[in-house]
Amino acid sequence: MSKYEHIKQSAYAANMQLPKLGLVLFTFGNVSAADRDLGVFAIKPSGVSYDQLSPDKMVVVDLEEKIIEGGYRPSSDTKTHAVLYKHWEGINGIVHTHSTFATAWAQSQRCIPIFGTTHADHLTVDVPCAPPMEDEMISGNYEYQTGFQIMNHFKELGLDYKEVEMVLVSNHAPFTWGKTAEKAVYNSAVLENVAHMAYLTEQINNNASRLKDALIKKHFERKHGPDSYYGQDEESH
Numbered sequence: 001m002s003k004y005e006h007i008k009q010s011a012y013a014a015n016m017q018l019p020k021l022g023l024v025l026f027t028f029g030n031v032s033a034a035d036r037d038l039g040v041f042a043i044k045p046s047g048v049s050y051d052q053l054s055p056d057k058m059v060v061v062d063l064e065e066k067i068i069e070g071g072y073r074p075s076s077d078t079k080t081h082a083v084l085y086k087h088w089e090g091i092n093g094i095v096h097t098h099s100t101f102a103t104a105w106a107q108s109q110r111c112i113p114i115f116g117t118t119h120a121d122h123l124t125v126d127v128p129c130a131p132p133m134e135d136e137m138i139s140g141n142y143e144y145q146t147g148f149q150i151m152n153h154f155k156e157l158g159l160d161y162k163e164v165e166m167v168l169v170s171n172h173a174p175f176t177w178g179k180t181a182e183k184a185v186y187n188s189a190v191l192e193n194v195a196h197m198a199y200l201t202e203q204i205n206n207n208a209s210r211l212k213d214a215l216i217k218k219h220f221e222r223k224h225g226p227d228s229y230y231g232q233d234e235e236s237h
């Protein structure tokens with residue numbers, strides 16, 4: 001048995017969640033799962049439909065994007081995953097989808113305003129939207145540069161990737177991440193839900209105001225703070 005079996009299984013299971021959650025169409029989207037001790041991650045093969053996937057079709061790649069194990073070409077977004085893993089050492093799972101509402105905000109080049117407590121349960125700021133990439137970045141090593149576009153935007157805004165586990169890339173689509181591939185998928189579904197609700201909010205009231213600070217703080221801390229009391233036990237995230 002391969003010593004990468006656990007991440008191949010985890011990447012497979014996480015990828016299979018995407019169509020179930022309505023986050024992808026055809027072969028769109030990809031999830032990866034990393035093992036930090038082995039310095040590798042397993043990712044969906046490129047262009048293989050979800051009903052054809054199996055754990056042994058996952059491709060194992062190192063952080064320099066070198067294929068370590070697998071008979072398929074890895075997802076075309078592999079370089080973006082590799083760059084993020086390399087620089088953000090606290091994450092072990094990354095998801096990329098073109099889910100409808102999150103992508104619509106990305107195409108509009110807008111961050112998603114924090115309008116309600118559903119959003120505040122997960123993050124205390126607007127969902128960031130990295131600006132459109134420069135022409136040189138696009139014509140050069142595009143997928144690799146996409147990773148830098150995300151990281152540079154976080155640096156500019158002073159955001160911590162451990163606190164804000166999602167981003168929109170202008171004119172493209174969302175990326176999410178987490179301590180596990182499973183958590184990254186969860187974040188992807190939450191983002192789509194928040195994006196949908198924010199869209200509807202602006203349809204109903206195009207002057208809707210942002211959630212006030214007291215509610216942002218209250219909701220985030222009851223789930224994540226030192227005195228959190230949401231759920232039955234300590235939250236895993």
Ligand SMILES: [Zn+2]
Nearest residue numbers: 096098172173
């Ligand atoms: Zn994409």
